[in-house]
Amino acid sequence: TTTSALCAASSLALHGGREVVLVETANASGGLAEWLDCGPVPGFEEVRRGEVAVERALRRTDLPGLLLLPAGRSQLGQGGPPL
Numbered sequence: 001t002t003t004s005a006l007c008a009a010s011s012l013a014l015h016g017g018r019e020v021v022l023v024e025t026a027n028a029s030g031g032l033a034e035w036l037d038c039g040p041v042p043g044f045e046e047v048r049r050g051e052v053a054v055e056r057a058l059r060r061t062d063l064p065g066l067l068l069l070p071a072g073r074s075q076l077g078q079g080g081p082p083l
Contacts, residue, residue: 002032013065021058024071033070036061043072 002024009022024032025044033040038059042052047069059068 006032006035009066010063013063016065019065019067021067021069023069026071031071032068033059036068038068038070040070041073043070045072045074047072049075 005022009020012018013020022032023044031040032038033043036059038061042057044057046052047054047057054069057069057072059070060066061068
């Protein structure tokens with residue numbers, strides 16, 4: 001699903017005429033941040049917990065028009081082990 005989401009978001013960013021934000025809500029295998037050479041934190045988890053604003057967690061990628069909101073770091077007891 002990660003690869004499919006990345007392909008769809010990339011296509012929309014390149015051909016859709018608008019910026020696209022790809023939101024990663026779970027990270028069990030290295031994640032999109034690693035694939036796209038972006039910092040993994042802060043991310044979705046930190047935004048969800050109210051620790052940072054979404055604007056601070058968004059990452060611009062090398063692909064024009066594609067932004068990433070990485071999964072961030074889970075806390076123990078809240079959706080799995082830390083990443």
